[in-house]
Amino acid sequence: MSKHVFLTGPPGVGKTTLIQKVTQALKSSGAPIDGFYTQEVREGGRRAGFDVVTLSGNRGPLSRVSPSSESSVSRREYRVGQYVVDLVSFEQLVLPMLRNVNHGGDTEKRICVIDEIGKMELFSQAFIQAVRQMLAGSGTVVLGTIPIPKGKPLDLVEEIRSRKDVKVFNVITGKFVLSGKAACTECFQILRGDLYLSNSLCKTVVKIS
Numbered sequence: 001m002s003k004h005v006f007l008t009g010p011p012g013v014g015k016t017t018l019i020q021k022v023t024q025a026l027k028s029s030g031a032p033i034d035g036f037y038t039q040e041v042r043e044g045g046r047r048a049g050f051d052v053v054t055l056s057g058n059r060g061p062l063s064r065v066s067p068s069s070e071s072s073v074s075r076r077e078y079r080v081g082q083y084v085v086d087l088v089s090f091e092q093l094v095l096p097m098l099r100n101v102n103h104g105g106d107t108e109k110r111i112c113v114i115d116e117i118g119k120m121e122l123f124s125q126a127f128i129q130a131v132r133q134m135l136a137g138s139g140t141v142v143l144g145t146i147p148i149p150k151g152k153p154l155d156l157v158e159e160i161r162s163r164k165d166v167k168v169f170n171v172i173t174g175k176f177v178l179s180g181k182a183a184c185t186e187c188f189q190i191l192r193g194d195l196y197l198s199n200s201l202c203k204t205v206v207k208i209s
Contacts, residue, residue: 002167004135004142006160009171015145018171019115022143023055026111034101035113035143036094038062049083050120052093055113060093061086063120078123085120091127098130101140114144117157128156135163 007015016037026033036054040047041064049064063083078085101112112134121127134140146157146168160166 003165004144004160004163004167006142006166006168007145007171008148008168010148013171015171016115019113019143019145023113027055031111032109033111033113034097035111035115036097037113037115052090054093054097056097058093060089062090078120080119083120085123087123090121091124094121095124095126095130098127098134102130102133102137109139109141111141111143114142116145116147117154117160118147119154122154122156131156132159135160135166 007018009015016039019037023033023035023037034055036052039051039053039059041049041051041061047065050062051059052062053059063080063085065082066077066079066084078087098112101110114131117131131142134142144160146160147154148170149157161168
């Protein structure tokens with residue numbers, strides 16, 4: 001039986017939008033939930049990078065476009081394409097939250113939103129360890145996003161895809177509503193079992209997509 005729900009799909013298809021809608025519905029219902037999502041940062045009409053935003057409202061840089069004049073030879077940089085990852089900022093913001101969820105005990109089921117588990121986030125070994133611990137534990141249901149397979153496989157992403165307790169939904173352009181409803185239905189069936197959500201709440205939330 002699936003316990004965790006992940007969305008996948010190409011960039012810009014709407015994974016984060018769907019995650020935010022489900023998250024808002026869960027928060028409104030009073031379900032115990034924490035986590036983070038990734039938000040695009042634009043300056044002058046152009047993408048300048050990405051921020052991490054926690055569900056408690058804290059925000060910090062995840063990555064920024066590196067000025068072409070800067071040299072990375074003299075210092076260690078974590079890069080994905082044109083973006084330089086601010087690993088210190090990411091870990092300072094996300095790790096305490098994940099550890100708090102992991103150490104919450106098994107008496108109360110919780111939901112943790114992780115958007116996303118991608119190349120930038122996976123530079124952090126501590127993040128990888130925290131996610132593995134969360135997936136293996138019995139007290140947390142993970143609602144997350146992972147990238148589609150492209151280039152060199154990402155070890156943790158492949159682990160997630162192969163887990164028997166994970167359901168992965170592919171959000172496809174032109175089929176966002178259908179995929180969204182399927183993901184919401186699956187997610188809330190899982191949550192209803194783990195968190196004792198009512199049937200009426202589950203039916204209401206499925207309509208958000």
